[in-house]
Amino acid sequence: MSPIPWPGKNNWTSTQKIVFRFVFIYFVLYCAPWTWLAYIPGGDLITGPYDKLEDWAVHAANRLFRQYKELVSPNGSGDTSYNWVQVELYLLLSVLGCVIWSLLDRKWVQYNRLAYWFRLTIRYWIIITCFAYGIIKLFFLQMPFPNLSQLATPLGDYAPMRLSWMFLGYSQTYQFFSGAAEFLAGALLLFRRTATLGALLAAGVFANVMIMNLSYDIPVKLFSTHLFVASLLLLAFEYKRIAGFLLLNRPTGPSHLYQVRFPKKWMRVTRVVLKCLFVAVVVVMPFVINYNRYVQVNNPRDIKPIRSGIYNVAIFVRNQDTIPPLITDSTRWQDVIFEKGGSGSIATTDTTFWQRYRRGYFTYSTDTLKQEIEFKKSNMQRESILLFRLRYELPDSNTIRLRGTIGKNTLYAELRKSSRYFQLPERQFHWLSEYNR
Numbered sequence: 294m295s296p297i298p299w300p301g302k303n304n305w306t307s308t309q310k311i312v313f314r315f316v317f318i319y320f321v322l323y324c325a326p327w328t329w330l331a332y333i334p335g336g337d338l339i340t341g342p343y344d345k346l347e348d349w350a351v352h353a354a355n356r357l358f359r360q361y362k363e364l365v366s367p368n369g370s371g372d373t374s375y376n377w378v379q380v381e382l383y384l385l386l387s388v389l390g391c392v393i394w395s396l397l398d399r400k401w402v403q404y405n406r407l408a409y410w411f412r413l414t415i416r417y418w419i420i421i422t423c424f425a426y427g428i429i430k431l432f433f434l435q436m437p438f439p440n441l442s443q444l445a446t447p448l449g450d451y452a453p454m455r456l457s458w459m460f461l462g463y464s465q466t467y468q469f470f471s472g473a474a475e476f477l478a479g480a481l482l483l484f485r486r487t488a489t490l491g492a493l494l495a496a497g498v499f500a501n502v503m504i505m506n507l508s509y510d511i512p513v514k515l516f517s518t519h520l521f522v523a524s525l526l527l528l529a530f531e532y533k534r535i536a537g538f539l540l541l542n543r544p545t546g547p548s549h550l551y552q553v554r555f556p557k558k559w560m561r562v563t564r565v566v567l568k569c570l571f572v573a574v575v576v577v578m579p580f581v582i583n584y585n586r587y588v589q590v591n592n593p594r595d596i597k598p599i600r601s602g603i604y605n606v607a608i609f610v611r612n613q614d615t616i617p618p619l620i621t622d623s624t625r626w627q628d629v630i631f632e633k634g635g636s637g638s639i640a641t642t643d644t645t646f647w648q649r650y651r652r653g654y655f656t657y658s659t660d661t662l663k664q665e666i667e668f669k670k671s672n673m674q675r676e677s678i679l680l681f682r683l684r685y686e687l688p689d690s691n692t693i694r695l696r697g698t699i700g701k702n703t704l705y706a707e708l709r710k711s712s713r714y715f716q717l718p719e720r721q722f723h724w725l726s727e728y729n730r
Contacts, residue, residue, distance in 0.1 A: 297556065300549045301405030313404055314394045316526065317411050319387035323380075323519060324418040332574050351375060354382040370512035380515060409553060412530060415523050416482055416551075419495055421575055422520060423479030428579045430472025432587040436462035441603060441630045442638035442652060444715045450650045457509040463717065474498050483572075485551035489531065496524035593634035596659055598687060599666070601633045604708035612702050623651070629708055631657070636671060645680060645699065647672040655680065666695070 305313070327343065330336035355364055355378045365373040429435045439459045448456075461468055478498050481491030499521040506514045528535060530550055537543040555561050595601050606626040609616045616625045627640035638652040646653025647670050656671045666685050670678040683697035683704070691710035698704065721730070 297406075297553060299405035299409050300552065301403060301408055303403060305403045310401070310404065311391065311395055313408065313411075315387050315391040317404075317407065318390040318394075319383055320415060320523065320526070321411070322383045322386060324414055324523075326414050326418070329421070347379075351379050351382055354378050354385070371516045372512040372514050376515055408530070409550075412527060412550060415526055416488060416492075417571070419492075419520065419523055419527075420479045420482045423475045423482070423495065423498075424575050424579065427472045427474075427476030427479060428576075428583050430468050431476065432583045433462075433465050433468055434583060434586055434590065435472075436468055437590070438462050438465075439717065440632055440636075441601075442632065442636075442654070444717060445603060445628070445630060445638075445640070445713075446650045446652060452650075453509040454511045455650070457505060457511060463720070471498075483568075488527075488551050489535070489548050492524055492527040493535075496521065496528060499524055593632075595633055596631070596635050596657065598661065599631050599657075599659060599685075599693065600690065600710070601631050603711040603713050604629045604631070604693060605711050606706055607709045608705070608707035610703075610705040626706060628711065629706075646670060659685075 325343070328340045331340045352364060355361055355374075358378065358381065360378060361374045364375040364378060366375045367373055426435065436458050439462060443455075443459060451459075461471075474494065475498055478491050478495040481487040481494060483491075499517060503514070503517040503521045505511060506517045531548055534545045534548065538545045555564065605628050606618065609618070609625050616622065618625065618627065623642040625641065626643075629637065629639050631637045635658060636654070636656050638654045639646060640651070641653050642648065642651055643653055646655055648654075654671045656669045656677055658667050658669075659665070660667065664684055664686070665682045667682050668680045670680050681697065681699045683695040683699075686694040686696075688694065693708040695704065695706045695708065
């Protein structure tokens with residue numbers, strides 16, 4: 294059996310070997326390919342012990358660095374104190390590992406075999422991410438269209454991240470385009486012959502994502518930056534070939550970085566089987582899951598008998614004391630919005646509700662027999678905590694009367710449906726524009 298001809302130069306410089314050692318350790322730790330088993334049902338039983346070990350190491354590093362009194366774990370934000378200490382820990386381990394590796398390993402003249410598996414790891418990590426984010430965008434699920442509560446919030450109250458999210462969510466065309474670009478980058482990287490083109494496209498896609506995250510304070514800065522750098526790493530292995538073709542206008546030969554011929558048949562069969570399983574888990578399953586989500590999200594219904602819409606609070610009585618609708622009173626309910634699907638918000642700073650942009654958010658359900666509305670606290674983690682129940686009356690199709698007790702306070706509120714109109718949901722598009730709108 295002839296040895297496998299691993300692609301690469303026969304001799305590496307000392308600088309190349311040192312840089313490779315550091316980068317190899319860091320990105321293998323960051324990508325943690327062994328944790329990909331969690332994508333398989335039951336795989337978390339294998340990855341669980343590693344997750345616990347890493348969690349212990351991150352907290353130990355935080356105590357060593359003495360940076361934060363308490364670490365906040367990832368919670369929708371990928372830039373928490375936990376994430377930053379995690380990156381610092383990886384950097385520290387990479388430096389120490391590189392030094393030890395360099396002292397112990399002075400005989401090897403090149404790392405072509407290790408570099409091949411490293412490129413494969415980075416490549417498939419990017420592929421997983423491209424498909425995950427690309428597919429969710431193809432079904433318009435990552436950035437939903439602004440709902441009534443968001444439309445009713447003054448523009449100046451929004452944080453930059455939420456403003457950018459609504460900007461992207463407004464246009465399904467743009468969101469589909471950005472998702473298609475990510476999906477195409479993943480598809481190109483999936484095949485050896487098109488991997489270089491896929492890396493170029495991925496670098497462009499993630500450069501745009503990284504700059505948006507940095508510019509609009511979107512809390513995925515660390516992750517998007519790593520994706521961009523990882524794409525550049527793939528290109529760095531053939532920078533002379535790419536630069537010669539794109540910048541120096543020179544002819545170039547085919548890339549052999551990913552062209553490895555395994556000598557045994559079982560190796561080749563295993564490679565094909567693993568790739569098919571990978572496609573099934575990373576592409577097919579997410580397509581089915583996100584399609585089902587798309588069907589549910591795009592067919593919301595009113596929670597009968599409450600009609601969705603904006604309701605102005607015409608009368609608000611707390612503890613038998615009528616509270617006038619003063620703009621300066623931030624705790625009085627100014628308006629109530631019932632969204633389709635069972636969510637809503639109130640224009641109030643009452644901390645009974647989950648607060649965001651000076652609106653209190655909730656989810657609700659109705660009991661038509663008892664004529665009650667059950668209000669629950671809604672937050673970003675989709676947790677639901679029962680807040681209170683109020684009896685409702687519907688004297689006509691545009692009026693809702695609510696009575697009951699909130700904490701120690703009695704409440705009576707009369708809501709009247711508003712005819713407030715928003716232009717944004719029209720999704721206007723004009724080939725001919727005679728003036729700026």
